[in-house]
Amino acid sequence: MAQQQRKRATIREVAKATGLSPAAVSYALRGIQTSEETQQRVREAARELGYEAHPIARALASGRTGMVGLLCGSLEDLWQQSLAVGIGRALFARDRYAIILDAAGDPEREVTLARQLRDQRVDGLIVQPVDPAADVWAELGESLPVVSIGDSLRGGHAYGEVVFDNRAGVTLALEHLHQLGHRRVAVLTPTRASTPDRPADVHVHAEAERIGIAVHVVTSPQDLPGATETALTVLGEADRPTALFCFSDSIAYGAYAATRALGLAVPGDVSVAGFDNHPMSALLTPPLTSVDWDIDDIVHSAVRVIVGGIDGKPRRRRIVCEPSLLPRESTGKCPQ
Amino acid sequence: MAQQQRKRATIREVAKATGLSPAAVSYALRGIQTSEETQQRVREAARELGYEAHPIARALASGRTGMVGLLCGSLEDLWQQSLAVGIGRALFARDRYAIILDAAGDPEREVTLARQLRDQRVDGLIVQPVDPAADVWAELGESLPVVSIGDSLRGGHAYGEVVFDNRAGVTLALEHLHQLGHRRVAVLTPTRASTPDRPADVHVHAEAERIGIAVHVVTSPQDLPGATETALTVLGEADRPTALFCFSDSIAYGAYAATRALGLAVPGDVSVAGFDNHPMSALLTPPLTSVDWDIDDIVHSAVRVIVGGIDGKPRRRRIVCEPSLLPRESTGKCPQ
DNA sequence: GGATGTTCCTGAACCGGTTCACTGAACCGT
DNA sequence: ACGGTTCAGTGAACCGGTTCAGGAACATCC
Numbered sequence: 001m002a003q004q005q006r007k008r009a010t011i012r013e014v015a016k017a018t019g020l021s022p023a024a025v026s027y028a029l030r031g032i033q034t035s036e037e038t039q040q041r042v043r044e045a046a047r048e049l050g051y052e053a054h055p056i057a058r059a060l061a062s063g064r065t066g067m068v069g070l071l072c073g074s075l076e077d078l079w080q081q082s083l084a085v086g087i088g089r090a091l092f093a094r095d096r097y098a099i100i101l102d103a104a105g106d107p108e109r110e111v112t113l114a115r116q117l118r119d120q121r122v123d124g125l126i127v128q129p130v131d132p133a134a135d136v137w138a139e140l141g142e143s144l145p146v147v148s149i150g151d152s153l154r155g156g157h158a159y160g161e162v163v164f165d166n167r168a169g170v171t172l173a174l175e176h177l178h179q180l181g182h183r184r185v186a187v188l189t190p191t192r193a194s195t196p197d198r199p200a201d202v203h204v205h206a207e208a209e210r211i212g213i214a215v216h217v218v219t220s221p222q223d224l225p226g227a228t229e230t231a232l233t234v235l236g237e238a239d240r241p242t243a244l245f246c247f248s249d250s251i252a253y254g255a256y257a258a259t260r261a262l263g264l265a266v267p268g269d270v271s272v273a274g275f276d277n278h279p280m281s282a283l284l285t286p287p288l289t290s291v292d293w294d295i296d297d298i299v300h301s302a303v304r305v306i307v308g309g310i311d312g313k314p315r316r317r318r319i320v321c322e323p324s325l326l327p328r329e330s331t332g333k334c335p336q
Numbered sequence: 337m338a339q340q341q342r343k344r345a346t347i348r349e350v351a352k353a354t355g356l357s358p359a360a361v362s363y364a365l366r367g368i369q370t371s372e373e374t375q376q377r378v379r380e381a382a383r384e385l386g387y388e389a390h391p392i393a394r395a396l397a398s399g400r401t402g403m404v405g406l407l408c409g410s411l412e413d414l415w416q417q418s419l420a421v422g423i424g425r426a427l428f429a430r431d432r433y434a435i436i437l438d439a440a441g442d443p444e445r446e447v448t449l450a451r452q453l454r455d456q457r458v459d460g461l462i463v464q465p466v467d468p469a470a471d472v473w474a475e476l477g478e479s480l481p482v483v484s485i486g487d488s489l490r491g492g493h494a495y496g497e498v499v500f501d502n503r504a505g506v507t508l509a510l511e512h513l514h515q516l517g518h519r520r521v522a523v524l525t526p527t528r529a530s531t532p533d534r535p536a537d538v539h540v541h542a543e544a545e546r547i548g549i550a551v552h553v554v555t556s557p558q559d560l561p562g563a564t565e566t567a568l569t570v571l572g573e574a575d576r577p578t579a580l581f582c583f584s585d586s587i588a589y590g591a592y593a594a595t596r597a598l599g600l601a602v603p604g605d606v607s608v609a610g611f612d613n614h615p616m617s618a619l620l621t622p623p624l625t626s627v628d629w630d631i632d633d634i635v636h637s638a639v640r641v642i643v644g645g646i647d648g649k650p651r652r653r654r655i656v657c658e659p660s661l662l663p664r665e666s667t668g669k670c671p672q
Numbered sequence: 673g674g675a676t677g678t679t680c681c682t683g684a685a686c687c688g689g690t691t692c693a694c695t696g697a698a699c700c701g702t
Numbered sequence: 703a704c705g706g707t708t709c710a711g712t713g714a715a716c717c718g719g720t721t722c723a724g725g726a727a728c729a730t731c732c
Contacts, residue, residue, distance in 0.1 A: 010718055021682050026720060035680065052455050056395045057718035060687050065392060078616075081417045088436055097456065099433050100424055119388045120433070224615045256619055279560045280414075283589055283596075285621030346688055357712050362690060371710065393688035396717050 009049040017045045029053070059121070067097050068306060069117035071110065073128040073150070074190055075102040076223035077250040079276040079295075080128065083149070086299035087126060094307055096123075105191040105221065107131040114140055124306045129153060130192055145309025149302055151200070160305035160317040162298055166200040169291040169323040171207050173273050176289070176325055177243045178211045181334030182271060185213050186234045186241040188220045188227070188251045200247075216241060220251050227254020228261075235262055235270065242334045243271035249278040252288055252330075267332030277326055286329035293323055345385040353381045365389065395457070403433050404642060405453035407446065409464040409486070410526060411438040412559035413586045415612040415631075416464065419485070422635035423462060430643055432459075441527040441557065443467040450476055460642045465489060466528055481645025485638055487536070496641035496653040498634055502536040505627040505659040507543050509609050512625070512661055513579045514547045517670035518607060521549050522570045522577040524556045524563070524587045536583075552577060556587050563590020564597070571598055571606065578670045579607040585614040588624055588666075603668030613662055622665035629659055 015022045018041055027033040028042035045051075059065040068091055072080050088098040099122060103110035110130045114137075117125055124145045129137070133154040140146050141157035148158045150166075177185055187204055201217065208215040220230035231244065231254050246252035252274035259266050266272055266286055274281055274290035281288035298321060305317045351358040354377055363369040364378035381387075395401040404427055408416050424434040435458060439446035446466045450473075453461055460481045465473070469490040476482055477493035484494045487502075513521055523540055537553065544551040556566035567580065567590050582588035588610035595602050602608055602622055610617055610626035617624035634657060641653045 011720095012718080022718090023683080023720080023722095024681055027681085030720095033680070038680080054718050055456050056392060056401060057687090058720075059392045060396050060689085061718075061720040063687080063720095075421050078414070078417075081414075081421060085411050085417060085438065089438060092437065097435050100436055101428065102421065102425060120391050224619070253616065253619055260619075280589065280616055283560070283592055284619065347690095348688080358688090359690080359692095359713075360711050363711080366690095369710070374710075390688055393717095394690075396719085397688075397690040399690095399717080 008054070009046075009051040010054075011051070014042065014046050014049055014051050017049060018042055064123050064310070065121050066095065067099055067120070067122045068310075069114075069120070069122040069125040069127075070098045070100045071113055071117065071125065071127040072100065072102050073110075073130045073192075074105040074222045075100075076104070076221065076226075077190070077248050077276075078253075078280065079249060079278045080222075082278065082295060083128075083299065086295065087303060090299050090303040091307075094303065096307070103130050105130060107134060107192075110134065111136045118144060123310045124159075126302055126306055145306060147302055147306045147309065149298065158316075159309040160302075160319075162301045162305065162319045162321065164293060164298075164321045165323060167203045167207070169275060169293075170200065170203055171211075172323060172325040173245050173275070173291055174204075174207050174211050174213055174215075176327060176331065177245065177271065177273065178213055180243075180271065180331060182243040183213055183334070184239070184241045185215050185243045185245055187215050187217045187245045187247065188230060188234070188255070189217060189247040190222055190251070191219045215245075220246075220254070222248060222250045224250070224254055224257065227251040228257040229254075231255040231258035232261065235259065235264065241270070243273065243331070245273045245275075247275050249274040249276045249281050249288065249290055252281070252290070253284075256284060256288075266330050269335060271331040271334075273331050282328070284330075289328045289331040290326050291323045292326045293321055297321065344390070345382075345387040346390075347387070350378065350382050350385060350387050353385060354378055400459050400646070401457050402431065403435055403456070403458045404646075405450075405456070405458040405461040405463075406434045406436045407449055407453065407461065407463040408436065408438050409446075409466045409528075410441040410558045411436075412440070412557065412562075413526070413584050413612075414589075414616065415585055415614045416558075418614065418631060419464075419635065422631065423639060426635050426639040427643075430639065432643070439466050441466055443470060443528075446470065447472045454480060459646045460495075462638055462642055481642060483638055483642045483645065485634065494652075495645040496638075496655075498637045498641065498655045498657065500629060500634075500657050501659060503539045503543070505611060505629075506536065506540055508659060508661040509581050509611070509627055510540075510543050510547050510549055510551075512663060512667065513581065513607065513609065514549055516579075516607065516667060518579040519549055519670070520575070520577045521551050521579045521581055523551050523553045523581045523583065524566060524570070524591070525553060525583040526558050526587065527555045556582075556590070558584060558586045560586070560590055560593065563587040564593040565590075567591040567594035568597065571595065571600065577606070579609065579667070581609045581611075583611050585610040585612045585617050585624065585626055588617070588626070589620075592620060592624075602666050605671060607667040607670075609667050618664070620666075625664045625667040626662050627659045628662045629657055633657065 011022050011025050015025045025042050028039045084100050091098045101113045107130045118140055126147045128149045129151050132151040137153045137157040145159035147160040149162045152161055152163055220227050235258055244255050252272055255272050264270050274288045277290040277292035281290050301319045347358050347361050351361045361378050364375045420436050427434045437449045443466045454476055462483045464485045465487050468487040473489045473493040481495035483496040485498045488497055488499055556563050571594055580591050588608055591608050600606050610624045613626040613628035617626050637655045
């Protein structure tokens with residue numbers, strides 16, 4: 001398409017119009033190193049010429065792009081979608097743009113995308129790590145502020161962290177199920193790096209043991225068909241668990257689909273608990289019991305921290321979010 | 337943060353290492369105007385030096401950023417979230433990045449964001465217009481390829497269009513409801529520009545008249561609380577409609593919440609039909625009758641067309657998507 | 673009154689690629 | 703042997719800002 005690229009005015013034209021040097025104009029437009037009166041004159045000339053700073057040129061010269069990378073662990077998950085949307089908006093409100101990428105639960109893909117974002121010269125990176133122990137975080141950490149959401153990056157390579165007290169969430173859910181009499185629970189966690197020592201997973205086992213529940217941990221994709229299939233397998237086993245604890249609501253939705261397909265009643269035959277409390281969860285039949293986090297708080301914390309990092313604040317931040325349990329009707333007394 | 341910005345190698349260093357001019361290296365790396373043997377040498381030297389092209393510098397010199405703007409009408413809508421995610425992925429697969437912005441149903445905001453994206457020098461713009469008749473599209477159309485999704489931009493200012501045959505969708509839904517005996521239907525459409533002559537809206541009235549249904553058109557926000565409130569109002573009216581036709585599934589979810597709050601049975605007391613067929617819709621109780629579009633097809637069409645536009649293909653494209661009706665259990669015979 | 677600062681502005685280098693005009697050499701057919 | 707192409711590569715300008723060293727003008731201080 002022969003785009004005529006509608007030549008916009010440059011800083012040198014504004015300089016010519018005002019009789020100043022380009023440097024002076026550059027300063028004036030940023031309100032520094034110039035007299036109030038000059039700034040006034042420059043602004044006026046700029047407006048008349050329809051001058052708009054060229055972000056690319058500015059980025060090249062100043063070394064900052066105004067872009068923040070957002071690397072999501074798995075955007076199939078509706079909750080992560082909400083988070084991404086929220087972060088995109090919040091960044092925009094601070095004059096920055098988000099580049100949203102999706103590792104789709106694959107640790108290798110995550111590494112590739114992370115490098116790609118660095119090469120793209122984003123000013124900062126927000127990541128929901130698939131593999132919090134990957135070496136790539138150390139590598140990125142030396143050239144960018146990195147903020148992790150959800151899990152701590154191993155080795156302290158993050159500039160900031162907004163971590164969830166997953167342990168508390170797990171405890172809440174498992175105790176809730178125990179109280180209802182469940183002793184055999186399947187835990188469906190998102191497909192993740194095969195690091196077997198992820199703190200949350202370890203905690204599931206430890207807590208289950210402490211509380212007195214036999215758990216069976218299974219990984220699951222986050223999309224509806226994938227999660228449904230996983231749940232079908234779990235529920236089709238000989239020794240069917242009496243409750244499913246899903247590490248994201250999206251997975252719980254798959255569990256619902258599976259119970260429906262198998263003709264199982266929730267919570268009559270099997271209880272289901274979720275994690276995240278997506279708005280849709282209240283709308284299902286029965287409404288889904290879920291562990292709730294304050295998503296707005298997470299969004300704003302993450303954005304505040306990454307912006308701080310970009311602006312050179314030296315103090316690292318670690319913000320811990322506490323969950324609460326929202327007991328609804330998908331969990332009930334253990335059958336017989 | 338004293339980021340040491342880990343100096344990466346530049347093209348001139350590669351030039352020095354190979355004994356070529358920077359220009360030759362630039363050409364060689366892009367595989368043009370140089371001998372196979374030189375390209376080989378250059379690639380090798382680049383690898384050894386850890387050279388990666390600097391996208392910003394490239395963008396400044398070449399005038400293309402590799403970024404595509406994606407301006408969504410209202411990201412509250414789960415279906416639009418799916419679309420955004422899909423488009424982001426598909427663009428990335430073609431070595432491009434998406435900048436996803438959200439007009440939140442506000443036409444003024446849409447104009448501002450559109451201009452902002454242009455000033456940000458995106459190579460192209462994909463938009464789900466809130467106001468297809470806005471003047472801004474003409475303005476953008478002269479400096480960028482613009483692809484609209486959903487509605488045609490008035491005045492033919494788009495380079496390409498992936499439009500939905502909304503009329504057909506409306507017809508499908510209304511005829512379905514008519515067949516079930518409904519004669520009084522409320523239509524909940526997303527909050528939009530106040531252009532009263534939007535083709536889809538006009539068509540609702542025309543089709544309703546043709547078919548013999550009295551319609552009452554109401555605009556609604558797309559988020560769950562907003563849509564719930566709108567539905568509550570509609571269902572609380574003296575002359576309550578016997579069916580709700582929601583122009584997006586997200587609005588239908590609000591309708592479900594409202595019926596629940598009012599103690600109305602679906603479809604016993606009121607039928608609900610949606611539009612878009614989001615994956616969650618099959619999971620509700622009762623499963624939602626919805627007008628279905630092939631979202632993958634939409635994603636790939638839009639991306640194919642915008643990439644064509646960016647690459648200078650002169651032929652404009654208009655792709656029309658046809659809907660199909662997925663009758664599920666949320667629509668039933670009109671009470672008495 | 674000379675040393676010392678400020679304030680405001682300039683010139684030039686710089687960021688790191690791309691592109692255009694041009695050159696020297698090789699290759700072509702006759 | 704000759705004019706005409708094609709190929710591979712060069713040098714310099716260029717994209718449009720930012721930044722740094724420095725300088726003129728003016729105020730301040732002892």
